[in-house]
Amino acid sequence: MTEEEKERIVPLLPLRGLLVYPTMVLHLDVGRDRSVEALERAMMDDHLIFLSTQKDINIDEPTEADIYKMGTLTKVKQMLKLPNGTIRVLVEGVKRGQIVDLHDHETYTTVSIETSEDDQTKTAELEALMRTLLNYFEQYIKLSKKITAETYATVSDIEEPGRLADIIASHLPLKLKDKQEILEMLNIHERLQHVIEIIHNEKEVLNLEKKIGQRVKRSMERTQKEYYLREQLKAIQKELGDKEGKTGEVSELTKKIEEAGMPLSVQTTALKELSRYEKIPSSSAESAVIRNYIDWLISLPWTNSTEDDLNIVKAEKILDRDHYGLDKVKERVLEYLAVQQLTQSLKGPILCLAGPPGVGKTSLARSIAESLGRNFVRISLGGVRDESEIRGHRRTYVGAMPGRIIQGMKKAGTINPVFLLDEIDKMSNDFRGDPSSAMLEVLDPEQNHNFSDHYIEETYDLSNVMFIATANNLATIPGPLRDRMEIISIAGYTEEEKLHIAKDHLLTKQLKGHGLSKGQLQVREEAIRDVVRYYTREAGVRGLERQLASICRKTAKIIVSGEKKRVIITEKNLEEFLGKKIFRYGQAESEDTVGVATGLAYTTVGGDTLQIEVSLSPGKGKLVLTGKLGDVMKESAQTAFSYVRSKASELGIESNFHEKYDIHIHVPEGAVPKDGPSAGITITTALVSALSGNVIRREVGMTGEMTLRGRVLPIGGVKEKTLSAHRAGLRTIILPQDNEKDIDDIPASVRKELRFVLVSHIDEVLETAVVGAKNES
Template sequence: MEELELINKKTMPLLPLRGLSIFPHMVLHFDVGREKSILSLEQSMVNEQLIFLVSQKDAKIDNPIEEDIYHVGTVSKIKQILKLPGDTIRVLVEGISRAEIIEITQHEPYFQVDVLEREDTSIKDAESDALMRKLMESFEDYVKLSNQISPEVVVTVSDIEEPGMMADVISSYIFLKQAQKQELLEAFSPKDRLNKLYGMIQYELDVLRIERKIGVKVKKQIDRLQKEYYLREQMKAIQEELGDKDGQQAEIELYRKKIDKAKLPKEVKEKALSELGRLEKMGLMSAESGVIRTYLDWILDLPWSKETKDNLDIKNARDILESEHYGLKDVKERIIEYLAIRKLNEGMKGPILCLIGPPGVGKTSIVKSIATALNRSFVRMSLGGVRDEAEIRGHRKTYVGAIPGRIINGMKHAGSKNPVFLFDEIDKMSSDFRGDPADAMLEVLDPEQNNTFRDHYLELPFDLSKVMFITTANNADTIPRPLLDRMELIEVSGYTEEEKLNIAQKHLLPKQIKEHGMKEENLEISEAAMRDIINKYTRESGVRTLERRLATICRKAATMIVEENKNSIKVNPKNLVKFLGTPRYRYDVSEKKDKIGVVTGLAWTAYGGDTLPVEVSVAAGNGKLELTGQLGDVMKESARAGYSYIRAHTDILNIDKEFHKNYDLHIHVPEGAVPKDGPSAGVTMVTAMVSALSNNPVRGDVAMTGEITLTGRVLPIGGLKEKALAAKRAGINTIIIPVDNERDIQDIPDNVRKKLNFILADNIDTVLKNTILKG
């Protein structure tokens, strides 16, 4: 489009506009009240009715100066002047053309300016036609969306053929900010004006669409609320005509049908109907009605008579338990026994088992497998940190927001009265001023009492006798004795290396490979590498850390497959460091050297067995006995008992009778940062003290465990299986154990037991004869 511009120089009065802009071809009326502006109007009537209208930069300024007004405005013609009451004049003007101030020739008593009047003329071409069409389309959309402009305006505007004029007319109709209007006024080129206006109108269309969307959404909400209100009022009127106030009778009848349909015990049904009668009398708007409704809902949601049918197929149960867990022989056998007896006596009460063992050996997961094998619902309740008796029994419904305890809640979620109910971490319960939850558990876990378990909220007897309760714990010592007496203890000991190897190869590795999006052929871990992972990168009785280590290998293998385009990764002892880094643990492999005052003991921890070297040094002194290595009170007492035994038997032991006056003994158990306690290191400390005092070495290929008494008797200890495994790992083949632990030798896996030589000792003399080497 070829654009031409006609420029004329004119002198005329100026009138500043506040918050207004006028475009060429636009007719506008406004009120004038400032004295200076009125004088400008009077002068313009003399000057061919022409006046220069320009906007103020700040509408709040009453007496603008040159810097307060824009330099581009509109030459306009005054069409009509009407005097209003109060010295105000209403003016009707028509915009003629754009103009730019050259100079303000007069400031008082009114503004007079020299301006360059710019009248644009243009020759239309394809580009200008396209711009005009797009602008017209947008303006039509704007008129439809705004609902504030008459549709006839569109017809009027569409008849305009000049680009600049079309832009000016449309600008006068759409909502624009003052700065945007001024920007359009200052666009002297028609093409530039069309482009800028098109951008502005597009933005305004977006705003209008969002406004309409919000408006429709709000209207829908209002309409819905009005509709609901109208329907409620209608319903009230209908119910009043029928004599059914507020629909109460319909709800009461619904509850009554549910109560009749549910197979509730007699006492429960009577209580439910009694509460329903109270609800009917007090009305739905009463504050108490909500409490009664909630109570009735709880009664109706509980499985008072619903049971799942047990799957008593013993072969199927064996297959499920074996496929999902390796080892755990005692637990599996106990479940099979239960199934066999249930098959013979269907009225048998559910057993209450307690699985005791270290973390990560599969206590919780095997309970899920038991539920699957029995075809029962499974409910788990963690008791770790529970310290409020109301957690078990619930709160009385007189309290605001009262709910039943977690036992009843669990039964509701189970949906049957004979689920497998797991109480996890029963040894982690504690108590405070709100009561002892362990006391509340006494009724739950007593087969003679739990058929009438009463929750404080329900205040009704609920039969828990058909529930199979299984509890788990890491340590039986912290379980209250009355509670422990109600449970059948099954010890789930830690896994041997062979068992861990089988679990890793058959269960953990396939599971991790699948979870990491790989196939079995993508990753191969050799048996030797797997043994190194078990021994050098984990130290636990269970397999949780082992599974995490395998997950680490899978992640690194997946990265290598993606980055290096490999199809398979093989892990062996040589490249294992690349996947898992430097080995984290080193088992204390015995040096098998005979040393004076150094004896290898055996210890049990929550993470399995371990070797426990004990060192004794003798120095000149006055009989002081020093104990270091973070020893607990029981271990210190064992050391003192052994010290007293040695003092009483110096003749037999060939030790200086006056050693307790002339020498100081220092007993140290290495790894001083790790707390140690228990009586089973008694024989170890006595042997080390005798060796140091007699200056005779102790056999380095022997390890020992046992509690010592003042008379030299060796008392039994616990955790023999774990201790035997620790001795084997350390390369020790001979173990001295108390004679009363002979029965526990059969619990040690055959492959370990055959490689160990057990020496049974009932007295410390037997221990010393088999360990102290005479010089």
């Protein structure tokens, strides 16, 4: 081929949305004036015209930048003018061509093009590619069903590799941009490989379409079948007057919704959900979710309430009948009743009964509910660490359900129950949220009239509920939550109170539980007192109840075996039933001792006594602390040591003792962690006694923190500590001056057996506790 034949000038016909490959025959409709003029010029010359595709089909008068450089040189085979002015032409692709230059004339456009022909040399690799392409094309035709078998027969006869790729590409549903990319591939090997990749992807898409179609068809058939059967069932139910189907169920639910007394907004939501439920097939998972939600809305109390029994005398009798002592709590409940009787509109209070285990916090809440005539419901919060336990789960989750608050209200059945939140101090948190933060809304009188549960989604009024929380340790309750509750401390029971509780409540309960009558088992008062003194050491009465249960079990065995018909327990035969005494009554030292002081401690299970020992050994002033002490107690020991060094001469101690002795401070029961800010004066007293050689009075117990200058600071837990001192047999209690107000909380029976010494400086402590000490202040 000569250069003149390879490079020529021909008219240009821009195509919109079409592309012509070499050897391809195609009909075109031409309507634009410049395109018609270009056709007529081509017919006047050698019938050759250059076809190039527009990049944007919306442009009517394309410029050089609007058309692709690579196009096809074609021969016009036929031309026919249509009545509407459009010209229909039949063209046949000749060669690939690339625009070198473009010439705009007045009525048409010509282009200088450089043509190229495919290399017809066949290699083994090209033959393999052609076979692969034909094989893929055959599989594609079977899946597509849009291309006839005759087309495949025609294509399979093509011998030229480049032409085969072009013809097959023209039959594929490709975007114009992808077809243009194939047209611009002059390398036959690359063109075949590219078309193979395209047809492979098209096959995968057709396979997926086929699978989806089959799945949709099966689903449609099943849905149509179910619809047909449901319509038949409705017709049968209508003829038989049967209301047991979904129609009857929806009618019944509508009636229940209207009778539930819901607020208008909640009722609207319930009816809307019911409408959805009616339309969804019963086999659908969504149907069960909606039905469960509607059932919850219906079962919640919206208006049902119990009328408060505002008889204060009756309420006081019930509280006194069920509980001995606890005057402060009873007084608070009676105050609430009195105000309710006067106002008729007081919102439910939020009380927190704080105290050690076994003092009757939970049973007291039951008695409050009975005295008010309200329903009682209890939930345990111990170990709850998921916020959803309080607020509920979103309905989008599988197995979602309301939180414990809404569950408790459903169980109560009224809008004004006594709601017990047991062990509120034992909630924790993790990555699922902080349940104590969710409780803030529940226990806030300003917010809980609009409590929001994630499952119910509608606001629920909790303002009429009387919430009572119980806790062992207030320190573990977050400050904002503690601030929302009225704290009522229950310190524990005295020996006399335990004696009355055992006689009037616990023994009767255990006799009934073990099938015994009062005639078969009698426990004398002195025996019960010994059980309290020698077999239990606790703030509550659970251990006491267990010991009485043990007596009842052994008595039941004796009576059933026929040994005796009646058993009487006295202090003389008590050890036969309970074994050797576990505790020694009164933990006070048997004699006055040097370097051993008795401190009073407060724990989550009540008060306790603490022996603090100090010993000296030759050394260079090293201070050793043992007994698993916390940081606060270690700091108290350092403070005591510094104070004694600064006041050594006034206290009758060698001024250089820290150069001659190592000091060891020990608190027995080393396995038990100990910490707190009330051991300062006890450590100081033991240290002064050890260094001066003066003994400490055995009957003296003390509690209080101390500054570096010897001033005694107030502490907490006075009632609990005093009760523990009384149990231990101590007779003199040293308290900070600022704790004088707390003495009134101590039961009168305990106060009259103890001597309280109020101090404001450590010198007063030493004067009272240490034999031989003088007040040098």
